[in-house]
Each structure stands twice: as C-alpha cells, then as structure tokens.
Amino acid sequence: MKIDKKIIVNALIALVVYAAVMGLVKGGVLSRQMMSLITPVCVYVMMSVSLSLVVGFLGELSLGHAAFMSIGAYTGCLFLIATKDILPVLVSLLLAVFIGGVAAALLGVIIGIPVLRLKGDYLAIVTLGFGEIIKSVFNSLKITGGAKGLSKIPLVATYKNFTFVFILMLLVILLVSHLVNSRHGRAVCAIRDNYIAAEAVGIPVSRYKILAFVIAAFMAGMAGVIYGANLGILKPANFDYNASIEILVMVVLGGMGSIKGSIIAAVILTLLPELLRGASDYRMLIYAIALIAMMLFNNSSFKRNLTEKRNLQQAEKLSKEV
C-alpha cells in the first residue's frame, strides 16, 4: 500500500510536468530561447541521473561521462544521417538512440575492465584522460567532420518531439531508481560503503562495478543522441572535460545518492546560465554564487533539521504500526 502511493504521486508529478511543458509550447507562451532549452534540460537530467549511479551509488569518481555521451552522440547521429531518407523519423530515431547507447556501453566495457581495478583519485584521472583521448579521436577522424564538427544532423529531437524525449527521460529515471532499489542496486551500494565487507558476504565486486559503469555509459550514450538530434551539429569541443565536470557538479549538488536531487540540480543548472544571459557580464558570477548557495543549503542545519524531522516521523509511524 505504501509503495503504491509513492508510485501514484511520482506518476502524477511526471504527468503534470509533461502537461505543463506541452501547454506552454502549444500556447506559444515561451520564447524561442526557452523552447530550445527544453531538450537540453531532458538530456542533462538523463546525464546526471546516469552519472549518479556511478558517483552516488557505486561511489567511484568518474570524470569522463561526457565522453560516453559523445560516443553515443556521434554513432547515433551518423546513423540518423544515413537513414534519414530511408526510415520513418520515429523508427530511425529509436534505432539511433539504441545504437548510440550500445556503442557507449561497449566502450564502457572496454574502458571499465582495466580501469575499475583502480580506486578513487586514480580512477578519476584515468577517466579524465580517456575523455580527452576520445575528444582527440573525434577531432581527427574524417567521418565525424573533425574539429569543424558533424553537421546536417536531422533535427528530430527538438521541442517538437518533446513527447519522445520526455518518455526516454522518464525511462532512464525509472530504470535507475528501480535498479537502485533491487538486489543488484543493493550490491552496488554495499560496494560503495565497504568493498571488503561486500566481498566477504559473497558479492562479486568487479562484476558489479562494471555493471554500474556500463549501465551509466549506455544511458549517457542515449542522451548523447538526443543532444545531437536537437542541436543539428556536433563538435568534439562540446564534450571536453568541462562538460564532464558540469554533469558531476549536478550530481554532487543534488546530493550523492539522491536521484531526485540529481534531477532538480540538472534542471536548475541547465536553465540558470541561459536565463541569466540578460545579465551578460554578471552571468558567470551569479552562476557561481548560485552553486555556492546550493552547496551551503545542502550542508545547512536547516536542511539537516528537515531530514531529521522526517526520519523521526517515519520512526514514530513505524513504532505505532508495531
């Protein structure tokens, strides 16, 4: 009964958000600039939720998440270009998203097997280096258009296709939150909390590390395809380490191990810099202040009191039931 209520509330929230965005788009209330932000917001929600699986739940610092996004973006978008006259839009987009995800996941396996033997700082450095290597490869390949970028990508994931993008985003959120509350997710969290103890209770640590890493890569790859099919052009410079850090900031500010937090942080941090364009010179200053404010809020006694109060209420309710 308790779980059912939660599902209904979450489904209602999703519906309301969907209806609101659709209403705003159809009603013509939004400026062109705002409309162009709809898809990126969804993309970054997918990115931060998938990265939170690695950083928040597995507890490993990955600084190469944008690289997985770029792999998915390039393979998926090349597929989109190749099939734009052959297949119906939706079929082509669906296949492209899948192919992008698989390509990123494959790379996740190749990178993950050697890299996940490393821990903490070392893993961070290697993933950072890996991201730069991928960027250089796309810079020098002919098929990806080099530094000029891959252009003429069919614009099939803009706000006009919001329904598709939104459903994909919901799917990513749903799959990750389901996974986290399962036998496999528990194994991943156990590894984060104490990998020696996790091994001692029979959890194959390497296998679950790679599993989490590959799932995150797959979802980043899918998000990448949407990103490309919204912009119409892909440049290697879009996926440098700054992009990885931006996603990491969303996860960290959202609160490690909180999917809801990752979503909210992704929405705010994607919208904020664009909304502040009017303030031109002060834009980055305000952005930085907002980051600091969010960080302070996360560590404030105000928030701690809120969570403590909630825990207490839950405990009281539980003791009453018993």
Added chain:
Amino acid sequence: MGVLLEVKNLGISFGGLRAVDGLNMTINEGALVGLIGPNGAGKTTAFNMLTGVYRPTDGTIMLDGKSLVGKKPAEICQEGVARTFQNIRLFTQMSVLDNVKAALHNSIKYNLATSFLHLPAYFAKEKEMDEEALKILKIFELDSFADTNASNLPYGKQRKLEIARALATNPKLLLLDEPAAGMNPNETKELMDTIELIRKEFKVTILLIEHDMKLVSGICEYLYVLNFGTELAHGTPSEVLNDPRVVKAYLGE
C-alpha cells in the same frame, strides 16, 4: 561428526617477513574453536588467508574436502565461510535491514531484467528477503532497528549486526575476529550468550579470535595458540591456558 576445516602447513610471506608459518588446524563440524595469541602473532592474517583476502604462499585449506586456496573472497563465501572484522565493517549508509539483505545476495536471487522493471518476481523475492532478514534480525534483537541507518547503531549492536550479516550468507563456518573487542564486561557476557544462541539456531561451526580470556575459556571447546606466526600450542582451554609456554608468550618470564 566429520571434519569441516582442515588447514595443513599454511604459511604466507610478505617479502622477507614470514607472517604465518606452518599452521595446522583441524576443526570438526559443530565445534567452537578459539585462535589466540599475543598481538602481531598472525591471527588475523590467518583469517585473511582462510577467507581469500590473502593468497597463502604455501599450505592447503580444505573445507568439506574442497580446496579454498586461490579462490576469491566472494567465491569462498559461497563455499560457506563467513566472517566478521576486527574493526567493524558495516554498510554504513544502508539501513540495518538492507545490510542483512545485501548478504542474502546469493541465497535469494532474481535477474537484472527483474531489477530494472520490477517484474512480479521482484516483489515476491523482495518479500522473501525481508522475511528472511527480519527472522535473522529478530534472533539478535535488532528487528526494531530494521530501518535505522547502520552507522547510527550503538557499538555493541553494530557488532551484533555484523554477526547477523555474516550468518545471512548461510555459512558452514563462521569466523569471528575479536568479537568482544571494545566491549564492557556486561556486553561481553551478552555476546557469549549470543554466540551460544547462534550455535543452537544456525548449527554453524565457529572459529574465533579473542583476547578476552574469560570469553575464550568460557565458551571455546578447543584452542590454538599462535606466537610469531607459528603454532605454539593447541588443546582444551584448561590445558592450553596452564601451559607454561603460553603463559610465557603472553606475560613474559
């Protein structure tokens, strides 16, 4: 009763340091055996070899006639060896219930698709896990703390939870590394009762490292004494604790 664990000539070197040398142990099914010795004698190292954390340089470890040497910790756990740690290692950010459920990982299974999609099997298996975990927690009187974060438990209860988690893997052999460390006499007394209870409820063989001689002589049926990595003596508690060599190793001349 048959032999459960047979350790022969077990040894390990770290570079030039011979941490454990020529350790022999035979543990019968259902026994409660103690491994004692002064600090730095190699007791925990021996545990680490038994559980696959270290790979022994020489010797054999046979559990129920199967060799454990060269297997990974997770595999050895599946063979039926569970352990607790000297410095408590709980899944600190998870609830007490989830700590035990994580240890049920290999006994109650469902596949990845079920995890992703929360298929009907998910609910059935999770319910089974909840029941099993609560059953174990109840034995340790931890069931009322099921939703508490593991790191918020008081020290004595954290020790208990670690034992509960180890038992959830359904072991044949339970290794306890200094279970009474940092406990006051009352808590130690309670722990002794708990260990007796475990033997009755789970029918498990126990090997424990301990410095508290009251606990050791109170519950252990047989003792092995290590000193500087080698076996100094073995026998019943009264034999061993009155052995002049053992007294010398602990207290000096």
